[in-house]
Amino acid sequence: CCFPQPFPGSLLLSQVLETERLCYVGHNFGSQVMKCNSLCRYFVGVLDKSSGQMDVYNAEIFNMQPLLSDNVMPDDTKDYQTKSYREKMDLCIEAFGTSKQKRALSSRRMNAVGSDIVSTAVTKAAANVIDAKGVTGLMQDVAQDDVQNISAFLPPCHEDAERPEHVYRFEDILSPAEYEALQGPAAALANITTEEVAKRAEERSLCSFVLEELKFLPTDEKSRDHKARCLWFLDTLIKFSQQKVIKKKHPMGPECPHIISKKLMKNFTSLTYNNGSIQNLISASMKAKITAYVIALALHINSFQTDLTVLQNDLKLSESRILDIAKALRLRVSKAKGVPGLESDQNHKLGTLSLPLPTQKAPEGQRKRKKMS
Known part of the structure; x- marks a missing residue:
């Protein structure tokens, strides 16, 4: 009919x-x-x-x-x-739709079936893992992953070292060529006077850690020059970490040697694409890497024991963050009285690198919180 x-x-x-x-x-x-x-x-x-x-x-x-x-x-x-409106529309497409609509309907139905299969498989796999390891074991695995994520941004660690200075080798922080290039800019620190240190403190042109260490420069010329180079590079790292997006070719000024500027851009920034151009960005992970290298360099400066609280204030970090990085560096953290005049003479945290190295532990943020009474 x-x-x-x-x-x-x-x-x-x-x-x-x-x-x-x-x-x-x-x-x-x-x-x-x-x-x-x-x-x-x-x-x-x-x-x-x-x-x-x-x-x-x-x-x-x-x-x-x-x-x-x-x-x-x-x-x-x-x-x-x-039937629902969607199901009625599917029936219409099935009966009268174009070839393109029918292919899309078939693909959507297959994806829905595939999604259900994947969801069921994931749920089953998760249940099997929980049964096998338990919730506590899974939390420990997550904590270990966090430690490994931080460890990816640490200086090379030589766990089999027989002396503390060989755990994080100085050459892994500053290569011989980079160290040689620091002679010129560090000369001003090597020859600085007490009056100039006080003036720099008023101007806040140097970080607190460097200002305090300049008061105790060795009298030996070679040792004095070595410490001045280390302090200049440490101060540069801290100032570099305060930036967000690097737009200048020489972000630390023309007095910074080219090889050092190249090192900062290559090792301590990540590339990002924004507004049609590629930019160098200091992300949170890159700041963690800078912090790790600052701590490692401070250990070499201070006979492998350094005031973490002073570095925390200079780097503008939370205490938990710098302690997580210090523990990832395998430091032993203890309490000590801080330097008079800094942060109201608060209790400071000391980080010490000693052998044998302690085992890595979960970051503080992953530990179970105490219940509030």
């Missing part, structure tokens, strides 16, 4: 015919739909006998099947009424 389409677009329809003996039902969706050529269009012409004119209407072909029940609404139609 052929029926005109009174409504625009393709709809899910049921047509009902009735004879003296039986009712017939045809529909354009579901398993009983006719396999018609989708490239053809069908029309119905209605002739007006009085005027002799014919009106033409779009039509659909239905395969009418006898309905052997008193219920004139098939079960499929009842199910259709309870």
Whole structure:
């Protein structure tokens, strides 16, 4: 049978015919739909006998099947009424959609099935891991991962060293060529007077750690020059860590040797893409790396025991952060009275590098918090 389409677009329809003996039902969706050529269009012409004119209407072909029940609404139609809007749209696409729409529908259904399978597999795998290791074991694994993440930004550690100075070798912090390049800019620190130190303190042109160490420069010329070079580079690292995005070719000024500027940009910045250009960024991980190298250099300056609180204040870090990095460096942390005049003579934390090295522990932030009473 052929029926005109009174409504625009393709709809899910049921047509009902009735004879003296039986009712017939045809529909354009579901398993009983006719396999018609989708490239053809069908029309119905209605002739007006009085005027002799014919009106033409779009039509659909239905395969009418006898309905052997008193219920004139098939079960499929009842199910259709309870479907969601999305499910009805999917049925429309399945019956009348373009090839592109049908491919998209098939792909979405396959992805939904794949997502369910993956979700079930992940849930099952997670349950198996929890059963095997337990919650405590998993928390320890996470804590160990955090330690390893911090360790990725540490200077090379030689655990088999027989002396503290060989655990973090000076050559891994400053290469011979870089150390040689520091002779010129560090000369001003090597020859600094007590009055100039006081003036620098008022101007705050040097960090607190360097200002305090300048008061105790060795009298031996070679040792004095060595310490001045280390202090100049340490001060440069701390000042460099306070920047966010490096826009200048020489971020530390023209007095900074080219080889040092190149080292800072290469080793202590990460590349980022912003507004169509590549920029050098000092991210949180890069600041952690700078902090680790500052601590390692301070250990070489201070016979492998350094005031972490002074460095914390210079680097503008929280205490927990610098302690996490110090413990990742395998330092033993203890309490000690700080330098008078700094931070109201507060209790300071000392970091000591000694052998044998302690085992790595979870960062403070991963430890279980005490319940508040």
